[in-house]
Structure formats: structure tokens, C-alpha cells
Amino acid sequence: MSTGGRAGANLGAVRSHNAALVLGLLRDAGAEGISRLELAERTGLTPQAVSKITARLREQGFAAQAGRRASTGGKPRTVLRLVPEAGHAVGVHLDRDELRAVLVDLDGAVVAQRRAELDLGAGATTVLGVLARAVEELVGQALGLGDDGALAGAATLLGVGVALPGPLDHVRGVLHRVTGFPEWDGFALRDVLQARLGVAVVVDKDTNAAALGLSVRGEGGSGSFAYLHLGTGLGAGLVIGGSVHRGARTGAGEFGHQVIQLDGPLCECGNRGCVEVLCLGAVGRGEPAEAARVLGVAAANLVGLLDIDAVLLGGRTVAGAPQVYVRGVGDVLAARARREGMPGGAVPVRVAQGGEGLVAEGAAQLLLGRLFGRGDA
Amino acid sequence: MSTGGRAGANLGAVRSHNAALVLGLLRDAGAEGISRLELAERTGLTPQAVSKITARLREQGFAAQAGRRASTGGKPRTVLRLVPEAGHAVGVHLDRDELRAVLVDLDGAVVAQRRAELDLGAGATTVLGVLARAVEELVGQALGLGDDGALAGAATLLGVGVALPGPLDHVRGVLHRVTGFPEWDGFALRDVLQARLGVAVVVDKDTNAAALGLSVRGEGGSGSFAYLHLGTGLGAGLVIGGSVHRGARTGAGEFGHQVIQLDGPLCECGNRGCVEVLCLGAVGRGEPAEAARVLGVAAANLVGLLDIDAVLLGGRTVAGAPQVYVRGVGDVLAARARREGMPGGAVPVRVAQGGEGLVAEGAAQLLLGRLFGRGDA
DNA sequence: TGCACTTTGGCAACAGCGTTGCGAAAGTAG
DNA sequence: CTACTTTCGCAACGCTGTTGCCAAAGTGCA
Structure with a gap:
């Protein structure tokens, strides 16, 4: 039938939708920030609704006041901006011969990164070991881990996005085959990695991650x-x-x-x-x-x-x-x-633009996108 | 920026979204109908919410009770169905040498139709005259017009969709050029027709209309x-x-x-x-x-x-x-x-499937789609 | 025939969303 | 200092879907 599994909307859905919308505009505004009234214009919501939404975001730590604009004859507008440190995501680019991992904040800015030589043909155990170690070191040094050394201890960490070549199933997180490496056929990378790391994992093709990264940057x-x-x-x-x-x-x-x-x-x-x-x-x-x-x-x-x-x-x-x-x-x-x-x-x-880090940064956006209303099914 | 002009959601948006969702499921259910609980399952809304929504739709005349299912050990489910006569739309297929117009109801079923020979090269005045006359006759005989003979008198008429070959601007309703007929270059078909007929008009490419028609039918x-x-x-x-x-x-x-x-x-x-x-x-x-x-x-x-x-x-x-x-x-x-x-x-x-009438019927769906939550920007 | 049970679906109270009305705060202009 | 403009929060409100509860309408067994 033509009406596929679309979901009904309730009040919770409205709240998260609008919050994501505002959060996205805050991100796009960058360091300059954006005023409540501009947010109201762009979303079509009333200024009062924007005030309530931004108040919630400020309580949660995602947004903050940041100075004020010049007056245009009345009370000057207060400028709001994203608090980049309120959330982080790891993006991993798994290529045939190397691994590149980045830790980015809400702004998409790279906070820390790592590179490692790698042979995709070395078998799942070896590759996953290198991957897990890289992610844990990256997060551990930049954000700190829990007492038990678990990634889940990093409170602001939203998860890990992994991008790699070759056909795969983005929804279920399963590899179909990685060109030249038949041993990966049908490997449930998402679930295995999620169990091992203890945080959310999303898997996607490298070109999709790159495109996502470019999209977020506004190119x-x-x-x-x-x-x-x-x-x-x-x-x-x-x-x-x-x-x-x-x-x-x-x-x-x-x-x-x-x-x-x-x-x-x-x-x-x-x-x-x-x-x-x-x-x-x-x-x-x-x-x-x-x-x-x-x-x-x-x-x-x-x-x-x-x-x-x-x-x-x-x-x-x-x-x-x-x-x-x-x-x-x-x-x-x-x-x-x-x-x-x-x-x-x-x-x-x-x-x-973006060069070598493009795919890894885009992979991190697979997680951040959920916050900003780009959740992908 | 990546966050394009997405709109904020308020309660009115929630209502129309959910109403459109339910209406779409009613349509897809066809003559069999569908129960409230099934609607609740498919939308993810609570049964009570579905009851309220369907009550509104029944008040407005879009839905009606239609018998009941066999019991599974308790009170049998009441079946709801769409009331097809509650809304109509005209779809026009403007081809190089003929015009085909259909009047369809909410179900997409053809209520009446007309065919006319036509030469797209005969000039705007002639072509629009033939088109307007065909539409007015079609609607007049099937639904009746207002006292002044205007289309707007047909209360259930949602509007007219026009599909034709060649590049055009769907959003503004302007033709770029119709292959072989340079005199149509830049013609604002939507606005001209809307002013003349007095009802909403949507313009699209013939292949898009055909695809839309197939989509609605579930092919x-x-x-x-x-x-x-x-x-x-x-x-x-x-x-x-x-x-x-x-x-x-x-x-x-x-x-x-x-x-x-x-x-x-x-x-x-x-x-x-x-x-x-x-x-x-x-x-x-x-x-x-x-x-x-x-x-x-x-x-x-x-x-x-x-x-x-x-x-x-x-x-x-x-x-x-x-x-x-x-x-x-x-x-x-x-x-x-x-x-x-x-x-x-x-x-x-x-x-x-659908043969000769496919494009015209799809053109009508350009209007019906709005009711069922397929409003296209 | 009667009673227990299951399932449906409406009524009423409720929580929470954005909206409206209004006023305080914070500037500019004369 | 006064008048005006503009921003923005508080309070009341309307409306959404949700929850709790109960009447209605069946089946199934004693």
C-alpha cells in the first residue's frame, strides 16, 4: 500500500522535533550565535514557544546565552549558541589498509584523532581489537572513562559511527561483503561492536558518510x-x-x-x-x-x-x-x-573540502544527526 | 546550511498529520474497512486517540461505520471505512493531440470522464478554452455547479490537477517549454487556470502524475x-x-x-x-x-x-x-x-496497469494527496 | 438459562505542548 | 528625564494525545 509505516505524532514527538530543529539552527549559526526571534522566524513557531524550548535546552546544557546584538531601537536581542562540549561522537573510517578515528563535539569539530595501520584481511578478531582499542584510547584521553574503564562512563558520548567500503545493510548493521575480503560476508558488525564497546554503534558505507559530512558542513x-x-x-x-x-x-x-x-x-x-x-x-x-x-x-x-x-x-x-x-x-x-x-x-x-578526515567525521555525524533531527531509519 | 527550511510543529500540525495518516489508512483499507484498533497499531497511537480522530473524521463526513468484524471472544470490532463521495478532484492529461479529463472521488475511483481532440499548438486561448469547458462540464454533470455556474459551487471539489509533457516548474506552476511548441515558453499555467476556474490548480509532468497514480494504487x-x-x-x-x-x-x-x-x-x-x-x-x-x-x-x-x-x-x-x-x-x-x-x-x-487513464488519474491525485498527507512542496 | 470472561470503545480527568495576553526589562531618541 | 521601541518571561488558555475507569457486546462453560 502507498501509506507505508508512517508514525503518528504525539506531544513527545512534537517536543523532540522542535528541540531538534532549534538545535540544528543553533549549530548552523556557529560561533556567531542566533537570537530567539530569528529562531522563531525560521521555525515558524511563536517567539514564546522558542523561549520555552531554548530554556529547556539551556537546562539540559545544550545551549547557552552568548552576549547580545546591537540594539535596533529597543532592547537588544540576546544571542544563543550551542554548547559544543555537551555532546561527543566517535567516527571511524575503516579502510583497506588503515583506520582513522576522530572524536568530534556537537559542532562537528575534531577534538582528538588517531590513525592506525590495518589489514582488513587479518580477520575479525584482530581488526575489531585494533578498532576497539583506538576508540577507547581516543575517548579515554579526551573525555575520561568510567571507573570500570568502560566507554559508557563518558557521559557526553553519544556513540560510535563506523564507515567502510563495500555493500552493507545500514539498518541492521550487517556487512554483505567487503570487496576482496570474503571473510567479512554477513558479519554483524553493528551488534558485535555494540556489545563490545557498550555504546550505540551505527554502520554505513564510506561514501555515504562522506556525503553526510559534506551536507552538515553546508557544502x-x-x-x-x-x-x-x-x-x-x-x-x-x-x-x-x-x-x-x-x-x-x-x-x-x-x-x-x-x-x-x-x-x-x-x-x-x-x-x-x-x-x-x-x-x-x-x-x-x-x-x-x-x-x-x-x-x-x-x-x-x-x-x-x-x-x-x-x-x-x-x-x-x-x-x-x-x-x-x-x-x-x-x-x-x-x-x-x-x-x-x-x-x-x-x-x-x-x-x-575536508580531505583525509572527511569520511571519519561524516561517520561521527551518523550519531550527531539524531540530536539534530536527522535520524535515519 | 544543512538544516533547510524545515518547519516547527504545533498542535494544529499534529492534528492534521494524524488525521491525514488515518485517512490514508482508511483509503488503503478499501471496501473492507479497518477497525480502530488496527489503526492504533499501524499509527502507533493509543486506541483512545484513534477514537477521537475518527470521531472528528466522522463528523466531517470523511469516515463512517461499516459493519463489524467477527468476534474473537469479546466485543466485535467496529469497522470504519472512507466515505468516497466526501471529496472529489479533477485530473487532466494534456497531451500533444488530445485532452483527457477525469473526475475521481476520495478512493481514486473515476466518477466521470471526458475526452477531446486538441492541438497543443493552437495557442493558449484555444487550449485553455477547451480545457476549462471540459472541466466545467465534467464537474457540472456529476456534482452540480453553484448558482452562478462556478466550479467553486461544487462543495466537495478539492481542485484540478493538470499533467502535461515537457519541462515545467511544479512549485510555481509555470511551463518552461513544451517540446515542439515554443509558444508555451514561460506560460504561468497554474495561476492563469486558477484565476479562470476559481479552484485550486496543480501542474506537473505527465510521467510524475503517472508515477503518483501507480504509487497510490500500491503498485x-x-x-x-x-x-x-x-x-x-x-x-x-x-x-x-x-x-x-x-x-x-x-x-x-x-x-x-x-x-x-x-x-x-x-x-x-x-x-x-x-x-x-x-x-x-x-x-x-x-x-x-x-x-x-x-x-x-x-x-x-x-x-x-x-x-x-x-x-x-x-x-x-x-x-x-x-x-x-x-x-x-x-x-x-x-x-x-x-x-x-x-x-x-x-x-x-x-x-x-491502468492504461490510458493513468496520467489523468494521477493528476487528480496531486490534489487528493494533500488530504492524505502527501502534500508536495 | 445464567454467570464468568474477554474485548471493544466511550467518558472524564489529566499532563504537556504551543499560543495568547500582558507587563517588566533594557535599550534608543529627543 | 520622558516617550517610545523592542525583547522576553509569567500566567492563563486551548487543544493535543494519554490514562483510568466503566458500560456495551460478544463468547464459552456450567
Whole structure:
């Protein structure tokens, strides 16, 4: 039926919804802060309702007064700001050969971080040991642990987000398979890690985490964008209407195996003419311009299908020659926009900022998002 | 910023949200009806809350008692059902050479319909005249008009939805251009029609209306699906998470000009190797199997990108040889699913039911959707 | 036939949400 | 110093879903 399992709203739901909304606006306002009346305007709530909501948030320690604005002829507005230290989250980027963990505060700012060499093929016990130790050290030094040395002792810790390559089930937190490492097939990473660490754990694809991180930072505008990652492989993370689009089976963003050349060269996925094989082939032959053009054609397909607002490029290969890719992809999109007479012109193409820590920071946002009303089912 | 213009929730919002939710479940239950306790289970609300909500709906005439279930050892449940005659909407399908208008009730059932020959190139005055007359006759005979002959006199009429080909702005109701008819460029169809008819008007692309219609009927499952229309052109309507995805500029679903053959044959859009030119070319050469294969490759790209639950095929060309297309597209998707070891197997491919009236009925749902909580921004 | 039990669903009191009315606080302008 | 503007909290309010309770309407067994 068309009306899927949507939930009814009661008063508790209203409260948390509005609180999350206000908290999100406080975060977006950053160090400048934001006044109650501005919050009222943006939410559509009355100023009095905002006062009550912010009073609750101040009691809970999430918000604080921070100076006042210049007067415009009357009593000056009091400025409110987020208290970043009121909450923390750990984000872990589990890659094929290294592990990168960050501890961020409510603002998304990195408080502490760690790096470790790692071999994903070394088996679950070894990998989980390295991961758990890294997280415990990170949290222990920055926030302090409980008397028993447990992570749960860190009161402000919301949980741990783990991002890794390869298909997986975001909802159940189970890996399907990690390309090249069949021993991870069907591994219930979320539950195992949750039991071991004693705090909430969320698992997601690396490209989704990167896209989420970019979304929170406000890159890609307020609406929809695609993050295209060109490194050892070619993948994408999609943000539609402000939230990460994963699809029913967390399979969305399968960008690299989009076929753009019927009966083209064989790809390792078994298909022919995938963007990945064409693009990486051009990179391998030392033809970045051709790689960018091919990438641009695939990006244009994506833009046409979803009508997104921006395309962000990332990954080692892009970082090696950013201008070539931005221009190459941009040219294809511009040509298409010109031909179709699209209102507003072509979709902008940019290099995703954030570099090496992007995925880990985005993984941490998987937890923070719940506070700010981006809870993902 | 990441927190786009989301709205705060007050008690009025809660009421209409829950009322819409219940109304949607009543509609989905159809003639069988549904009991209060089932409604409570599905919404997560308490039985008492459901009683209050349904009491309001009964007062307003939208719902009614309809018999009772067999007892399971106690007082038998009272069954509630939607009162279809409590609301109506007109849906108009404006095609290049004909106009098709339907009047539907809350259930989506067609109460009356009209067809008229039409030339979209005959100018706005002529076309709007034919359209307005068709709508007024339709509503007048089935519902009756006001004393002054105005549509607003039909108390249960929620408004008119208009679906037509070509790029347009769904939010503002303005046409960008209708392929082959430059005189419509920038025409503010929504506002002009609203002023002339005196009731609410919503404008959308034909493929979006078709997808919406299918979504309401429950085809394509509860989640996400794509409707691919193969007729004089090749387009798509996307339903993601239960609602039509249009993108910021109502440009989403630009499926036909997805490039699947780099530097392939020139398409009339100016690009090379679009699915449309390849697919229609094969149709023209009398090679439906090849057309289906090409369509399947493009569909597989879409499925991979969005991880949708189903693919529905429609349009005159598909209707001419349904099995060929279902099998051809299905084979490509199945092969890909097999190679990637997707959990749950391949995405199902079906022919969209509903035939000629699908777009007009979907257009009517643009208005009904508001009642059932599918208000689209 | 009668009694016990189960299940449904309405009435009444309630807690908690945002809203409204109003006034104190804190500035500017003359 | 006075008049005015603007911010923002207190108190009363209306309305939401929730809880506690009980009447209604069945079944099943003695």
C-alpha cells in the first residue's frame, strides 16, 4: 500500500522535533550565535514557544546565552549558541589498509584523532581489537572513562559511527561483503561492536558518510547533491532533500558500475562499459582529461535523473589534479545545460573540502544527526 | 546550511498529520474497512486517540461505520471505512493531440470522464478554452455547479490537477517549454487556470502524475520505484520513499537522455548515445528485443544509483509487446543482480496497469494527496 | 438459562505542548 | 528625564494525545 509505516505524532514527538530543529539552527549559526526571534522566524513557531524550548535546552546544557546584538531601537536581542562540549561522537573510517578515528563535539569539530595501520584481511578478531582499542584510547584521553574503564562512563558520548567500503545493510548493521575480503560476508558488525564497546554503534558505507559530512558542513547547498569519489574505485554518496539517500538495501550510490558504453570493455564486476573501468582506464593511461570527460558524462546522467543542486568531487585521483576534473566534469554538465536550456544554468561542480578526515567525521555525524533531527531509519 | 527550511510543529500540525495518516489508512483499507484498533497499531497511537480522530473524521463526513468484524471472544470490532463521495478532484492529461479529463472521488475511483481532440499548438486561448469547458462540464454533470455556474459551487471539489509533457516548474506552476511548441515558453499555467476556474490548480509532468497514480494504487510496493514510459519519447517518473521525487527544478526523471553509449548516434537533444535515440531507433528498425535490452541497461543504471524496489513499464510501445519488454529489461536486471550477489535477488519488472487513464488519474491525485498527507512542496 | 470472561470503545480527568495576553526589562531618541 | 521601541518571561488558555475507569457486546462453560 502507498501509506507505508508512517508514525503518528504525539506531544513527545512534537517536543523532540522542535528541540531538534532549534538545535540544528543553533549549530548552523556557529560561533556567531542566533537570537530567539530569528529562531522563531525560521521555525515558524511563536517567539514564546522558542523561549520555552531554548530554556529547556539551556537546562539540559545544550545551549547557552552568548552576549547580545546591537540594539535596533529597543532592547537588544540576546544571542544563543550551542554548547559544543555537551555532546561527543566517535567516527571511524575503516579502510583497506588503515583506520582513522576522530572524536568530534556537537559542532562537528575534531577534538582528538588517531590513525592506525590495518589489514582488513587479518580477520575479525584482530581488526575489531585494533578498532576497539583506538576508540577507547581516543575517548579515554579526551573525555575520561568510567571507573570500570568502560566507554559508557563518558557521559557526553553519544556513540560510535563506523564507515567502510563495500555493500552493507545500514539498518541492521550487517556487512554483505567487503570487496576482496570474503571473510567479512554477513558479519554483524553493528551488534558485535555494540556489545563490545557498550555504546550505540551505527554502520554505513564510506561514501555515504562522506556525503553526510559534506551536507552538515553546508557544502552542496541546502538541498540535494552528489559526492563522487574517485580513488581505487569509483563510488557516490547521494544527499536528497537534506538527508542521505541509501535505498531500501543501502545499495544506492552504485555509481561506478553505471554503464555508459554499451558492449564496451569488460569491467571486473562482469559488466561491460561501466564508468569505473572507462574512467580508471583513462587514468591508468595517463589521460586525466578523458577520465574527467567520462566521469562528466556519468555525472550528467545522474544530474538529469535526480535534478540535484551540486556535484562534489573527492578521492585521491581527484586530489592529484583537481582542476582537470572540475573543469572536465563541469564542461560536460555545462554543455548539456546549454542544449536543454535549463533554468538557472548548469549545476556547479566543486572539489569536496575536508580531505583525509572527511569520511571519519561524516561517520561521527551518523550519531550527531539524531540530536539534530536527522535520524535515519 | 544543512538544516533547510524545515518547519516547527504545533498542535494544529499534529492534528492534521494524524488525521491525514488515518485517512490514508482508511483509503488503503478499501471496501473492507479497518477497525480502530488496527489503526492504533499501524499509527502507533493509543486506541483512545484513534477514537477521537475518527470521531472528528466522522463528523466531517470523511469516515463512517461499516459493519463489524467477527468476534474473537469479546466485543466485535467496529469497522470504519472512507466515505468516497466526501471529496472529489479533477485530473487532466494534456497531451500533444488530445485532452483527457477525469473526475475521481476520495478512493481514486473515476466518477466521470471526458475526452477531446486538441492541438497543443493552437495557442493558449484555444487550449485553455477547451480545457476549462471540459472541466466545467465534467464537474457540472456529476456534482452540480453553484448558482452562478462556478466550479467553486461544487462543495466537495478539492481542485484540478493538470499533467502535461515537457519541462515545467511544479512549485510555481509555470511551463518552461513544451517540446515542439515554443509558444508555451514561460506560460504561468497554474495561476492563469486558477484565476479562470476559481479552484485550486496543480501542474506537473505527465510521467510524475503517472508515477503518483501507480504509487497510490500500491503498485511498486510501499517504498520506491521508477515508472518508465516508452511512447513517442522516453521518460521516467520516480517515487522515492513513497513520494514523487521532482528535484529542485522539477527536472528529475530525465531518463531518456541518459547517455549509455559514449560518442554514439546523435540524439535530437544534441547529445550522443542517449537511451532514447538508441531505444527508439531499435523500435523503428523492428527490433523490440534490442530496444528492451537497451532500456534494460539504462534501467539497471537507475536501479543501481537509487536502489529502488521495482521498475514499472508503460507507454504505447510497451503496450504493443509487453512481454518482450518485461522480459528484456528483467533479464538485464537479473544478470546484474546475479553478478553482484544482491540480497533479495533482482528488482522486479512489471507492466504498469491502468492504461490510458493513468496520467489523468494521477493528476487528480496531486490534489487528493494533500488530504492524505502527501502534500508536495 | 445464567454467570464468568474477554474485548471493544466511550467518558472524564489529566499532563504537556504551543499560543495568547500582558507587563517588566533594557535599550534608543529627543 | 520622558516617550517610545523592542525583547522576553509569567500566567492563563486551548487543544493535543494519554490514562483510568466503566458500560456495551460478544463468547464459552456450567
